[in-house]
């Protein structure tokens with residue numbers, strides 16, 4: 001299959017990005033990774049994860065300040081992009097189409113090419129501006145998949161909560177997964 005673009009921006013909830021990353025690597029999905037400067041700080045603060053963690057086989061780690069890479073172009077085929085966690089600042093910039101860094105440009109490309117773009121925002125409460133930006137992205141074809149894990153399956157750990165969200169992201173990327181418990185009534 002075509003590669004996936006995974007981006008992490010500067011919101012709390014580094015565990016969501018890490019969980020999706022680990023699952024993509026485990027599934028041997030070719031991954032293009034972009035991590036903003038603030039996301040790198042948060043990965044260290046929340047999880048003690050250094051940048052070197054992401055250097056794995058099948059993973060291309062991009063410099064968020066450079067546009068001269070394949071994922072900045074619509075001619076490079078991908079199966080979709082996910083931004084997890086997605087800050088409100090990042091979401092606003094994607095909604096406005098400004099493409100001030102590689103992450104935003106890659107997201108812009110996914111919208112214009114009508115490919116899956118899944119944003120996993122983490123903020124609470126939400127202002128009218130946040131909500132309007134989400135609606136704008138949704139109307140442009142993106143998917144807003146908030147970091148709101150369910151509790152129906154009685155999760156015991158943070159990893160279980162993150163796995164729930166990772167599984168829903170996989171579902172929307174049409175990647176097979178069995179790590180989200182499926183409600184059977």
Ligand SMILES: Cc1cc2nc3c(=O)[nH]c(=O)nc-3n(C[C@H](O)[C@H](O)[C@H](O)COP(=O)(O)O)c2cc1C
Pocket residue numbers: 009010011012013036037038039042086087088089090122123
């Ligand atoms: C420790 C830390 C935690 C943050 N948590 C959030 C958050 O949960 N949600 C959010 O929208 N912004 C959060 N921010 C603010 C964003 O990082 C900032 O507004 C901006 O979007 C950063 O750009 P980036 O998302 O492209 O990295 C946080 C910033 C810091 C330093």
